[in-house]
Amino acid sequence: NAGVTQTPKFQVLKTGQSMTLQCAQDMNHEYMSWYRQDPGMGLRLIHYSVGAGITDQGEVPNGYNVSRSTTEDFPLRLLSAAPSQTSVYFCASSYGGTGDYNEQFFGPGTRLTVL
């Protein structure tokens, strides 16, 4: 199993540009999520999905869109990048449900800089 994979690893954008961060998992997990990690702060949830075709907002969703057309893939779209979106982005997946079935597996991250 490759686990959770993310591409690209690094990206530099100019303000106003758009891009898609890719995330894929091969563990047949129903639950997938996107976090951003900023200095001095813990991970903050951007969007999540409990299954194909179902997405919802997390704590900091503004400026980001997601879709979930397959169980495996959960891309994150920045429609018009802003410097405030400079961050490290992590994708995670888990079996779903509640309680002890919730261990999350994280991808290696994408470091995004918006100039």
Place this chain on the structure above:
Amino acid sequence: GDSVTQMEGPVTLSEEAFLTINCTYTATGYPSLFWYVQYPGEGLQLLLKATKADDKGSNKGFEATYRKETTSFHLEKGSVQVSDSAVYFCALRPPWGSARQLTFGSGTQLTVLP
């Protein structure tokens, strides 16, 4: 709402030193508590967890005990190695909560010198 407070970093230790990273939390009821580790260039990995009061989670020589009376879950290791250099995150989840309800602390950078 729920919150997690970790000791400020960075922490620098010599090899074989004793490690403590403090973590306290605010939550209702009996949340599940976690420590995640992030090695350089990698994503977070679950290090250990505890789901009820007085439980001790342990893994790779690290331990943490769920203390309801002090709302704490401090991470300890008796003898750190250079390979333990990483960022450590404390986190909580409400009882029977879902993955989206994880609340993370701000992380503590640990550097172990040979």
